[in-house]
Amino acid sequence: xxxxxxxxxxxxxxxxxxxxxxxxxxxxxxxxxxxxxxxxxxxxxxxxxxxxxxxxxxxxxxxxxxxxxxxxxxxxxxxxxxxxxxxxxxxxxxxxxxxxxxxxxxxxxxxxxxxxxxxxxxxxxxxxxxxxxxxxxxxxxxxxxxxxxxxxxxxxxxxxxxxxxxxxxxxxxxxxxxxxxxxxxxxxxxxxxxxxxxxxxxxxxxxxxxxxxxxxxxxxxxxxxxxxxxxxxxxxxxxxxxxxxxxxxxxxxxxxxxxxxxxxxxxxxxxxxxxxxxxxxxxxxxxxxxxxxxxxxxxxxxxxxxxxxxxxxxxxxxxxxxxxxxxxxxxxxxxxxxxxxxxxxxxxxxxxxxxxxxxxxxxxxxxxxxxxxxxxxxxxxxxxxxxxxxxxxxxxxxxxxxxxxxxxxxxxxxxxxx
Amino acid sequence: xxxxxxxxxxxxxxxxxxxxxxxxxxxxxxxxxxxxxxxxxxxxxxxxxxxxxxxxxxxxxxxxxxxxxxxxxxxxxxxxxxxxxxxxxxxxxxxxxxxxxxxxxxxxxxxxxxxxxxxxxxxxxxxxxxxxxxxxxxxxxxxxxxxxxxxxxxxxxxxxxxxxxxxxxxxxxxxxxxxxxxxxxxxxxxxxxxxxxxxxxxxxxxxxxxxxxxxxxxxxxxxxxxxxxxxxxxxxxxxxxxxxxxxxxxxxxxxxxxxxxxxxxxxxxxxxxxxxxxxxxxxxxxxxxxxxxxxxxxxxxxxxxxxxxxxxxxxxxxxxxxxxxxxxxxxxxxxxxxxxxxxxxxxxxxxxxxxxxxxxxxxxxxxxxxxxxxxxxxxxxxxxxxxxxxxxxxxxxxxxxxxxxxxxxxxxxxxxxx
Numbered sequence: 062x063x064x065x066x067x068x069x070x071x072x073x074x075x076x077x078x079x080x081x082x083x084x085x086x087x088x089x090x091x092x093x094x095x096x097x098x099x100x101x102x103x104x105x106x107x108x109x110x111x112x113x114x115x116x117x118x119x120x121x122x123x124x125x126x127x128x129x130x131x132x133x134x135x136x137x138x139x140x141x142x143x144x145x146x147x148x149x150x151x152x153x154x155x156x157x158x159x160x161x162x163x164x165x166x167x168x169x170x171x172x173x174x175x176x177x178x179x180x181x182x183x184x185x186x187x188x189x190x191x192x193x194x195x196x197x198x199x200x201x202x203x204x205x206x207x208x209x210x211x212x213x214x215x216x217x218x219x220x221x222x223x224x225x226x227x228x229x230x231x232x233x234x235x236x237x238x239x240x241x242x243x244x245x246x247x248x249x250x251x252x253x254x255x256x257x258x259x260x261x262x263x264x265x266x267x268x269x270x271x272x273x274x275x276x277x278x279x280x281x282x283x284x285x286x287x288x289x290x291x292x293x294x295x296x297x298x299x300x301x302x303x304x305x306x307x308x309x310x311x312x313x314x315x316x317x318x319x320x321x322x323x324x325x326x327x328x329x330x331x332x333x334x335x336x337x338x339x340x341x342x343x344x345x346x347x348x349x350x351x352x353x354x355x356x357x358x359x360x361x362x363x364x365x366x367x368x369x370x371x372x373x374x375x376x377x378x379x380x381x382x383x384x385x386x387x388x389x390x391x392x393x394x395x396x397x398x399x400x401x402x403x404x405x406x407x408x409x410x411x412x413x414x415x416x417x418x419x420x421x422x423x424x425x426x427x428x429x430x431x432x433x434x435x436x437x438x439x440x441x442x443x444x445x446x447x448x449x450x451x452x453x454x455x456x457x458x459x460x461x462x463x464x465x466x467x468x469x470x471x472x473x474x475x476x477x478x479x
Numbered sequence: 480x481x482x483x484x485x486x487x488x489x490x491x492x493x494x495x496x497x498x499x500x501x502x503x504x505x506x507x508x509x510x511x512x513x514x515x516x517x518x519x520x521x522x523x524x525x526x527x528x529x530x531x532x533x534x535x536x537x538x539x540x541x542x543x544x545x546x547x548x549x550x551x552x553x554x555x556x557x558x559x560x561x562x563x564x565x566x567x568x569x570x571x572x573x574x575x576x577x578x579x580x581x582x583x584x585x586x587x588x589x590x591x592x593x594x595x596x597x598x599x600x601x602x603x604x605x606x607x608x609x610x611x612x613x614x615x616x617x618x619x620x621x622x623x624x625x626x627x628x629x630x631x632x633x634x635x636x637x638x639x640x641x642x643x644x645x646x647x648x649x650x651x652x653x654x655x656x657x658x659x660x661x662x663x664x665x666x667x668x669x670x671x672x673x674x675x676x677x678x679x680x681x682x683x684x685x686x687x688x689x690x691x692x693x694x695x696x697x698x699x700x701x702x703x704x705x706x707x708x709x710x711x712x713x714x715x716x717x718x719x720x721x722x723x724x725x726x727x728x729x730x731x732x733x734x735x736x737x738x739x740x741x742x743x744x745x746x747x748x749x750x751x752x753x754x755x756x757x758x759x760x761x762x763x764x765x766x767x768x769x770x771x772x773x774x775x776x777x778x779x780x781x782x783x784x785x786x787x788x789x790x791x792x793x794x795x796x797x798x799x800x801x802x803x804x805x806x807x808x809x810x811x812x813x814x815x816x817x818x819x820x821x822x823x824x825x826x827x828x829x830x831x832x833x834x835x836x837x838x839x840x841x842x843x844x845x846x847x848x849x850x851x852x853x854x855x856x857x858x859x860x861x862x863x864x865x866x867x868x869x870x871x872x873x874x875x876x877x878x879x880x881x882x883x884x885x886x887x888x889x890x891x892x893x894x895x896x897x
Contacts, residue, residue: 089705089766154757155708155765197759260713279712281760287507290573292868293749293772294697295678295841298737300865305750306734309727316724319716331711332723333760335767339572340752341615342699342770342808344869347573348507349753352760354711390760423713447718450710451762 065178067470069463072170075114076462079150079166080158082107087155087453094453095158099151099193099204100128100229105236107150111165111190118172120188124240127208127218128192128233131242134172136185136477144182144477145249145435146171146469147189148256148427149205153197157455159257159462163442165190167255167466171473182477184250191427192233198223200283200390206430209246251402251476252431255440255469257457259424259450263443269464271420271441272406275398276429277327277358280367281391283350284311284374288383290339290347302382304349305337310381314373315353318366325362329423330355352390358421360394396429399436402476406438409471415464424450440465440472483596485888487881490588493532494880497568497584498576500525505573505871512871513576517569517611517622518546518647523654525568529583529608536590538606542658545626545636546610546651549660552590554603554895562600562895563667563853564589564887565607566674566845567623571615575873577675577880581860583608585673585884589891600895602668609845610651616641618701618808624848627664669820669894670849673858673887675875677868678841681861687882689838689859690824693816694847695745696781699809700771702729702792706801708757708765720800722767723755728799732791733771736784743780747841748773770808776839778812814847817854820894824856827889833882842868858883858890 083096083103097103112130115122120132133143148164168188175182191209196202199221207213219230233239256273258264263271288304315330331354337346353370357363374385403419410417420441431437442465445456501514501521515521530548533540538550551561566582586606593600609627614620617639625631637648651657674691676682681689706722733748749772755764771788775781792803821837828835838859849855860883863874 153759153762155762196761197757200760202761258713259710261715261718277712283760289867290870292677292842292870293751294695294747294774294843295676295866295868296747297679297745298734298747300679303734303749305753306730308753309730309750312724312727313731316716316721327715329712329714329716331721331761331763332727333711333755333762333764334758335723335726335753335755336758337751337753339615340754341571342618342701342751343614343620343749343772344571344573344751345749346751347870354761356712424710425712448713449707450713452708452710452765 065174065470067170067174067463067466069459071173072166072462072466073459075166076158076162079107079110079162082110092453095152095156096154097150097152098154099195099198100232100236102236104151108238111150114169118169119176120172123242124238125242126215126240126244127205128238128240129189129205129209131187131189134186137181137183139185141184142248142250143185143187144473145187145189145252146254146473147191148254149194150190151193151195153195153451155452157450157453159455159457160259160450161194163462164254164256167469170466171470174470182474183479184477186473186477187249194427196391199229202391202425203427203430206427208244210430210434211245212430212433215244246434248435250435252428252435252437253402253469253472254426254428255442255465256426257444257450258441258448259444261447262420263441264448266418267416268418268443269415270410270417270468272403272417273398273422273439273441274403274419276396276422276425277356278360278363278395279391279393279425280355280363282353283388283390284353285386286349286383288347291345293343293345296345301345303345304383305346307377307381307383308335308349308351310377311374318369324366325357325359328357328362328366356423358395393425393429396432398432398438402436402438405475406440406468406472409468413467440468483592483888485588485592485881485884487877489591490584490880490884491877493584494576494580497525497528497580500528510871513570513574514572515568515570516572517613517616518650518654520654522569523656526656529568532587536587537594538590541660542656543660544633544658544662545623546656546658547607547623547627549605549607552604555599555601557603559602560666560668561603561605562891563605563607563670564672564891565609566672567612568608569611569613571613571869573871574869575871577873577875578677578868579612581880582672582674585887588884589888592888600892601897602895604891604895605667612845614809617647620809620843621845621848624845626662628848628852629663630848630851633662664852666853668853670846670853670855671820671887671890672844672846673860673883674844675862675868676859676866677862679865680838681859682866684836685834686836686861687833688828688835688886690821690835691816691840691857691859692821692837694814694840694843695774695776696778696813697809697811697843698773698781698785701806701808702769702771703804704767704801706765709763711761711763714763719763721763722801723764725795725799725801726753726767726769728795729792736787742784743775743777746775746780746784774841776813811843811847814850816850816856820854820856823893824858824886824890827886831885858886
């Protein structure tokens with residue numbers, strides 16, 4: 062069985078074909094990116110394509126109440142808990158072709174390989190794509206897997222609204238993926254996700270692959286800063302209460318904090334959204350809504366960074382005469398994956414004579430939700446261009462992708478054998 | 480004739496009635512503001528109301544090719560150049576009831592007063608509201624008066640587009656104010672505009688009114704800052720090229736510059752628009768479009784501020800690895816109003832035993848365009864709440880408004896007498 066290999070070219074063709082759904086050309090660079098924001102028409106198109114592929118691979122496909130799509134390949138003992146693999150196919154609006162898709166199409170390639178070789182497994186094998194992993198549209202990431210694994214109540218998830226006030230539940234129905242299967246997932250035997258690293262570490266170290274030990278802590282905040290709209294030409298500086306300036310000062314401070322090393326060497330901080338109202342050239346804004354994305358591999362460092370950030374926010378409130386309302390939109394502590402599943406993954410990499418190391422994920426993944434339900438770990442595939450991601454330049458070589466999925470195959474075979 | 484007075488209550492009722500067109504309730508404060516952004520349906524409603532009032536006051540009304548609306552009260556000698564008064568009725572999206580409207584409805588109140596008293600003037604009297612003084616929508620302020628007075632070609636003005644790509648010319652037609660009268664204005668004898676101060680100076684000095692000596696220099700820039708979109712969780716700080724951080728640093732620097740005193744005590748600087756793309760919590764933006772509004776009473780100080788600002792922008796480009804494209808969207812040097820018209824205005828104030836002083840306008844006004852065509856000056860009416868403007872809290876008392884318009888009446892009478 063160890064000489065069984067996935068078909069890297071077939072995997073690559075699937076990645077390319079799915080990458081054409083929601084493709085767009087970046088105006089400035091001319092690069093072709095992907096925009097399949099969750100529960101949009103493009104996401105619907107992508108879902109239908111992958112669901113069809115699941116069915117063509119002979120899987121029994123179910124869609125649950127939060128739109129997660131799960132395909133089942135029966136095991137010799139259908140009563141045993143399945144081994145599971147998957148990821149997501151929704152994307153940020155400026156994405157490449159690999160984020161999430163590699164895990165889903167890699168799992169599909171495993172099924173196709175087992176079918177071609179007529180290999181039966183003792184346990185059933187289930188492969189899945191989960192709804193709205195990115196969280197860009199409804200403000201909460203890992204939406205589908207969080208509901209499936211019990212962190213988020215279904216009704217709350219369905220009731221989330223996007224910027225335009227559109228409900229997730231309505232949008233799910235609109236694209237035809239509001240399924241009738243219960244969203245809560247029965248615990249699988251194990252969950253394994255193959256994903257691009259989305260960072261520079263593995264490539265810089267000359268590694269073929271990485272065994273993911275867990276996910277760094279993530280904290281998202283939405284700040285609503287209220288000041289006072291005023292005429293830009295006539296209002297003296299000393300009479301202003303400018304929430305745009307407050308957001309700018311916070312943004313500058315976040316950068317200083319992350320680079321200072323005071324909160325560990327790996328702290329990251331981003332202000333991705335800044336939305337001044339009315340947002341016009343000659344008006345001091347009355348209000349700014351902005352977001353803060355904090356990451357840290359150590360929970361204690363994260364807590365210290367948040368404490369110091371909000372002390373600074375207090376200072377800004379006093380100094381600028383603005384008020385800041387902070388709302389936590391997502392927070393996950395450092396996640397630790399199953400040492401057992403990590404060991405199974407590492408064994409396959411050793412057997413294939415690959416160079417690999419353990420790595421902590423900088424990004425959140427569906428696997429962190431699944432890890433609350435069952436033994437879980439991930440395989441990371443290195444990326445080119447410093448591992449740039451959420452960008453049309455995101456790229457992993459066909460060889461790297463095939464290596465990662467080959468390890469996924471043998472990991473699932475071992476976990477599903479007994 | 481010196482005992483002739485305008486009807487302050489009638490003026491106030493007109494201000495209130497026009498203020499109900501485009502009214503909205505501010506969510507946070509509960510205050511009622513005005514949103515009659517240029518060439519929107521609400522602006523059309525306001526225009527139709529005021530045009531009807533012009534007609535009911537017996538004026539011969541013409542609408543020109545850029546939508547300026549001018550009402551003429553015939554003089555004893557119709558061949559003489561008219562004296563003119565006016566302002567604008569378009570608003571910023573978060574406005575009060577006074578900005579612009581006081582000058583238009585004040586001029587209308589002058590006509591009504593002359594009608595009631597059966598006073599004829601030697602010269603014709605023309606009163607006007609000009610199109611899109613605010614410049615919020617199409618990026619160029621004083622749009623209508625700039626075309627009427629020759630600074631801006633008609634075709635260029637009609638071809639300007641708003642954020643959604645809608646052409647000014649089309650929007651003008653849509654609200655029914657694309658007139659057939661030529662836009663270029665024959666030079667009047669003089670132009671006088673009564674306007675709220677939109678600043679704290681007159682009230683703080685205990686003045687009833689101000690004689691405006693001119694307008695400070697204005698410089699508007701649109702900065703397009705290009706960086707690189709990247710994953711907020713995985714991209715190390717050192718690999719980022721964050722245009723949002725660049726905009727924040729520029730915003731902070733603008734505030735420091737304006738408060739430093741190095742560019743005169745009256746420099747003002749505002750970043751009113753900040754538009755990161757894609758503008759999502761977990762993505763380092765690929766691009767930010769932001770605006771810079773600079774004001775300075777001294778052209779040399781303005782030039783120094785611009786020079787130092789762009790030196791800093793260059794520094795930011797190098798330090799952050801971003802590129803900044805700067806586009807000037809408006810620029811007017813310091814404007815000096817006619818000493819003769821200022822003297823006529825001051826004489827009326829003295830005669831009425833008012834406390835007044837000369838003042839330089841912090842905001843741009845249609846009067847600055849007219850001043851290129853004919854002797855021009857302005858009357859400023861003080862505002863409450865530190866003269867806050869472009870805000871629902873904008874307020875001048877009925878008494879202050881009546882005082883300003885009374886001076887307008889007698890100024891126009893004197894200028895129109897010979």
